[in-house]
Amino acid sequence: MTDEKLLFRLESGNDESENMGILLEAGCYFNIKHNLRHEGKESWFSMAKEHCENVTTPRDGKTVYIGSDWRTVSYKLEDGTEKEVSIRIVYEIIERITNKYGQFLMEPDIEVNTFWTNLDWNDQDIINNYHAHGECEQYHSELKTDVNLERLPSGKFDTNELVLELAILAFNILRMIGQETLGRRNPRHKENVKWCRRRTVINNLINMACHVTRHARQMVIGLGKSNVWQDVFQYVYGSFTYSTA
Known part of the structure; x- marks a missing residue:
């Protein structure tokens, strides 16, 4: 190496x-x-x-x-x-x-x-x-608990290698989303937050209740006015949409 x-x-x-x-x-x-x-x-x-x-x-x-x-x-x-x-x-x-x-x-x-x-x-x-x-240990902990890789699912190395590669992709995407939310009027974040746990990102932005409507060949996601994370979700969605356009 x-x-x-x-x-x-x-x-x-x-x-x-x-x-x-x-x-x-x-x-x-x-x-x-x-x-x-x-x-x-x-x-x-x-x-x-x-x-x-x-x-x-x-x-x-x-x-x-x-x-x-x-x-x-x-x-x-x-x-x-x-x-x-x-x-x-x-x-x-x-x-x-x-x-x-x-x-x-x-x-x-x-x-x-x-x-x-x-x-x-x-x-x-x-x-x-x-x-x-200690910061490295934090990442290891999140990979095992938040991404649910405490134990690899198979006894075959090739299968576990594929699972680990997919988990790394999900881990890094959640990391990018979490970093993008910092300093964006997050309703539950403290002032000096430097990173978000993957579990926090999943609970607040991934497992979000919404209403999906399909009309005129378009898909509309309704988050609801009572959702305290709607502004953050829209900002993050717009940031990655415009950056990849």
């Missing part, structure tokens, strides 16, 4: 030195969430307060420490020999003295996020790259 190096973005369940060794020996990049296990949050917090230079205060009562450190990791090669390397570990430590409503907490809330990586990106880009992992 490509001659370039692959980037593996893995969850904390894959935080093992052997896994990092395999990726290093294969010449791959990785960004792996570090599992703290028995490491205390207090030790990370103390280290950040002493050495971290990138300290921000997004709001009153919330302090964010972002930086990186180096740790020695050992793993075994295929011939059984043990190898030690220094791997960079990026940290994001958040101290909350008050909650988002301004209420003071009895004890400060400490949140520690750490990531193993061999990328040469800056610390913030490493953190943003891993957080984008």
Whole structure:
């Protein structure tokens, strides 16, 4: 598929030195969430307060420490020999003295996020790259639940390949419709919505009650004045009709 190096973005369940060794020996990049296990949050917090230079205060009562450190990791090669390397570990430590409503907490809330990586990106880009992992999971979830592909229907690969190709077409069409509805006086959307779930598009715009009338070689769809989505439906229909004309 490509001659370039692959980037593996893995969850904390894959935080093992052997896994990092395999990726290093294969010449791959990785960004792996570090599992703290028995490491205390207090030790990370103390280290950040002493050495971290990138300290921000997004709001009153919330302090964010972002930086990186180096740790020695050992793993075994295929011939059984043990190898030690220094791997960079990026940290994001958040101290909350008050909650988002301004209420003071009895004890400060400490949140520690750490990531193993061999990328040469800056610390913030490493953190943003891993957080984008959640967006990918959202798409996977919609494909399995909203498009109903939790399980493929057949035991034959060719049949499942065809079903998956058709599902991808439906998935992308629903995505296009959902993106086109953003910012169009949607009756139930919040202000800062960036995308719509496929299930939301299906419920609001696909499974829409209407009255179909055929007259003079024309087909007229009556949506009804009480339908709160009629304006959005007409706008989306007009957008795709004019764009493909």
